């Protein structure tokens with residue numbers, strides 16, 4: 263196992279301390295979230311009673327194969343706790359998510375949860391978001407016109423010459439679980455994440471974007487210095 267994979271697993275293991283019997287859990291998507299599924303399944307085999315809703319078809323299928331009960335979000339919400347990974351997180355617990363293409367369901371599940379805990383290896387904790395290209399989910403109808411509006415909105419906000427790249431999949435364009443496309447926006451440095459999030463949400467054709475603002479309550483980061491748990495400051 264690579265060192266980064268070990269850190270992801272260590273963060274996932276630390277998140278297990280937040281899980282209580284009888285909880286309704288939201289299950290994230292990605293390799294860190296899958297490490298959590300594996301560890302959770304061991305606890306379930308030992309008698310822990312939890313039920314879950316998944317943020318992607320991939321996670322639902324992996325969870326079921328591990329013996330974790332997965333039901334529809336609508337039959338379970340509100341959730342007690344969602345555990346998910348991130349592509350980037352800053353110290354205010356603003357996140358970039360969607361590297362695995364699951365940002366829409368991830369945001370719906372997180373927003374349906376009383377608490378969201380993010381698990382990550384230390385490379386994900388950054389001073390300023392934006393080195394990871396921001397995923398934006400768009401409907402396929404009129405996608406080229408949405409691309410134009412998106413570029414104009416970014417320019418208006420001061421992000422010049424941003425490369426906006428439609429994500430590729432195995433057979434042409436990548437499709438999310440909801441059948442949408444993803445545009446990856448290479449912003450490099452995001453100056454004001456909440457302002458950008460608000461502006462992107464107003465672009466016709468944009469379904470959602472990978473900026474998660476005010477959703478994560480805790481960030482568990484594992485690195486060579488050990489485990490660090492950051493808590494979001496509330497006003």
Ligand code: 5RP
Pocket residue numbers: 290291292293294295346347348349358359360361362363364365368
């Ligand atoms: C999927 C996500 C993931 O949480 C993010 O991409 C992190 O993935 P990993 O844990 O594999 O590094 O947002 O849409």
